[in-house]
Amino acid sequence: MNYDLVMKLALERGFYFPSCEVYGDAKAGFWEYGPSGVSIKNKFLQLWRRELVRRDRMLEIDGSQIMSSSVFEASGHLSSFADPIVKCKKCGATFRADRLISETCQVEIPESAALEEFDKVITEKKLLCTKCQGEFDAAKKFNMMFQVGIGPEAEPAYLRPETCQSIFVDFPRLYKTMRGKLPLGIAQVGKSFRNEIAPRQSLLRLREFYQAEIEVFCNPSKLNEMERFSEVQDTTIRILIDDKIQAMTCKEAVDSNTVPNKLVAYYLGLLSEFYEKTGIDMSKSRFRKLGDKEKAFYADVAFDFEVETTIGWLELVACNYRSDYDLTSHAKKSNEKFEVMDGEEKTLPHVFELSMGIDRSLYTILEHSLKVDKEHERTVLSVKPYLAPIHVGVLSLVKKDGLAEITDEIYLKIKTKVDAFLDHSGAIGRRYRRLDELGAPFAITVDHQTKEDDTITIRRRDSMEQSRIKISELETILSKEISFP
């Protein structure tokens, strides 16, 4: 299925749509989830909690979205999360200063250098705009963080550009009060904010977006002492090696040194098992080991979990081994102690993170699940039943002869237990089609026979098959069919 059809479905069926769309000054990069989108997002997160947070006994927190300047001084975002740019005075074109200089006069200046360094070279080498030969203005830093003003004096603070910073600064308290033991996973779901230069393609590149992040704190000398590894040692992970995707078990990945240690392999395994259950086509997925130039400024080793879609390979999860970068920086800046006891050993934990993009994951689930069934002239969202925005459609074959009343009764009985949708209007086939597009795995229909023997038909979304069941069996059947794996 392709991007345009997913977009159309999203707009027509309430999955997602542009923010503030009735106003002409609405800015790009902001989208909202409609009812169907929220429903599938909640279920996706429930699956994430089951498969990762609970399974690994992680601690989940919910931190502030606005964080103090000190946090980002320590994290490096104030200096490193910014690009040096120069603007042409004449035509207004902007360029990355470091790239412009290295491309035009082969002088390498690190992007984190002081702004005067860029100005100096531009003046010395008499660099002019490559488009119009105009002169450049002084170099500036474009920081991708949104600054906010706190209180009447508008003292600067920032919207977090990644959720994980609260996990790092909360770590000492959590470790003490929650009786932590390494390795310890701390998880968080929430919004992050980045002032992207060119947001594009709806949910795939947003200025305000959801992340589900997991920071695993571990003892760097015990990365291969991972008891739980046995749970995933036979789980298959797909890794890109020399431009070829190779499927191997987690054990093989460690033994062949493809993945550096058991801890990292364990979490890549968990992540694969999780995504398998979202219904994403895993044969179109890979872990890609990042080269030195691609890695984030804090990462030692990095694997991106990527999935192939009709608009190319999409990064859904960044798996970064951040070493002690964050805890050391925060310890220094805050003068707090971040070392903990691991058995007899005092250690400053290292961090391995799984930073998941929720919006992109949801898009991919939609794209991989959406099918056009030409034979029956219908569009079907074949999502896993436990992720479906609506679990069951509750329909009357016709409104009259008392059928609507029986249908209402059934709906009343189940509506607080499952996501049910009541519909009496129009032709039955049309109602089935609508439910197919919403991804409802089941529809039940009350007909004339119902009045005689208290049975209803239950229709399955993917096969369109129908069978008769007793009304009294409905709840049991539904709860079994839509339960999480």
Added chain:
RNA sequence: GCAGUCAUAGUAUAGCCUGGUUAGUAUUCGGGGUUUCCAACCCUGUGACGCGGGUUCGAAUCCCGCUGACUGCACCA
């Protein structure tokens, strides 16, 4: 941020070049009928010119600015 293309009901589109009736069509959606298990049919109703300015007696239509979408470049910590 740059360049090109584009912007009309929920969705997809016609009309714009050559300014002038009530902005047309398909589908969706609401109500009613018919049918009585897969988008059928009949009646009926709701619904749109992205925003702001200019030209003009008159602007969906011509001009300017802004915003957004798409594609390419750059960017993606």
